[in-house]
Amino acid sequence: QSVLTQPPSVSAAPGQKVTISCSGSSSSIGNNYVSWYQQFPGTAPKLLIYENDKRPSGIPDRFSGSKSGTSATLGITGLQTGDEADYYCATWDRKVFGTGTKVSVL
Amino acid sequence: EVQLVESGGGLVQPGGSLRLSCAASGFTFGHYWMSWVRQAPGKGLEWVANISPDGNDKYYVDSVKGRLTISRDNAKNSLYLQMSSLRAEDTAVYYCAREVAWSFESWGQGTLVTVSS
Numbered sequence: 001q002s003v004l005t006q007p008p009s010v011s012a013a014p015g016q017k018v019t020i021s022c023s024g025s026s027s028s029i030g031n032n033y034v035s036w037y038q039q040f041p042g043t044a045p046k047l048l049i050y051e052n053d054k055r056p057s058g059i060p061d062r063f064s065g066s067k068s069g070t071s072a073t074l075g076i077t078g079l080q081t082g083d084e085a086d087y088y089c090a091t092w093d094r095k096v097f098g099t100g101t102k103v104s105v106l
Numbered sequence: 107e108v109q110l111v112e113s114g115g116g117l118v119q120p121g122g123s124l125r126l127s128c129a130a131s132g133f134t135f136g137h138y139w140m141s142w143v144r145q146a147p148g149k150g151l152e153w154v155a156n157i158s159p160d161g162n163d164k165y166y167v168d169s170v171k172g173r174l175t176i177s178r179d180n181a182k183n184s185l186y187l188q189m190s191s192l193r194a195e196d197t198a199v200y201y202c203a204r205e206v207a208w209s210f211e212s213w214g215q216g217t218l219v220t221v222s223s
Contacts, residue, residue, distance in 0.1 A: 032208070033207075033208040033209070035208065035209035035210070037151070037210070039151075043215075044201055044213040044214060044215055044216055045143075045151065045201070045210070045213055046213070047209055047210060047211050047212075050206075050207050050208065050209035050211070051207055051208060051209070054207075056211065088150065088151055090151075090153075090209070090210070092208040092209075094153075094167075095141070095153035095156070095167075096153070097150055097151040097152065097153065098150070099150055100150045100151075
């Protein structure tokens with residue numbers, strides 16, 4: 001089963017920007033849409049980004065997604081304490097999730 | 107408003123069986139692919155299975171093939187996961203999710219399955 005690799009954790013001060021990478025392969029990210037999910041402890045995941053860079057209704061534009069080659073990136077600008085959560089990427093090929101990244105606000 | 111409510115989780119012995127349900131409301135259930143996604147304690151997300159709108163097409167992650175069976179009843183707006191020959195590694199919170207635009211667009215609150223003697 002293919003694996004999407006994310007950094008275990010990223011952190012920044014309030015108001016700053018963080019980026020989370022999601023590294024795959026030509027058969028995973030390279031040929032499929034990427035989506036991103038936010039998960040707070042003890043709660044269900046929530047869709048943040050779909051089709052690489054689209055935001056569902058209600059998701060603030062502080063969250064952005066991009067894809068290039070076999071990697072994808074989630075960006076969070078204007079970091080807030082309420083953004084502290086786990087974030088997962090996923091591709092639609094065999095519906096694989098990334099390893100997850102914990103975002104901390106310093 | 108889309109609502110997905112899972113039920114049926116609990117403690118089961120290794121080798122045992124369990125049936126999970128997901129009650130859907132707020133949308134035309136029979137128009138959507140649906141998935142089960144699980145999360146072992148302290149671990150990441152793992153897609154388990156999905157099913158087409160008419161129930162004819164079903165797909166599974168390799169680790170559950172032959173043991174877990176996904177099904178749906180569109181008349182009852184319900185999704186199911188029949189689990190048998192359960193193993194300790196099946197212990198997880200199980201979420202049902204609606205698929206939209208190559209993503210898991212809506213999620214239920216999850217139901218915990220614990221496989222232990």
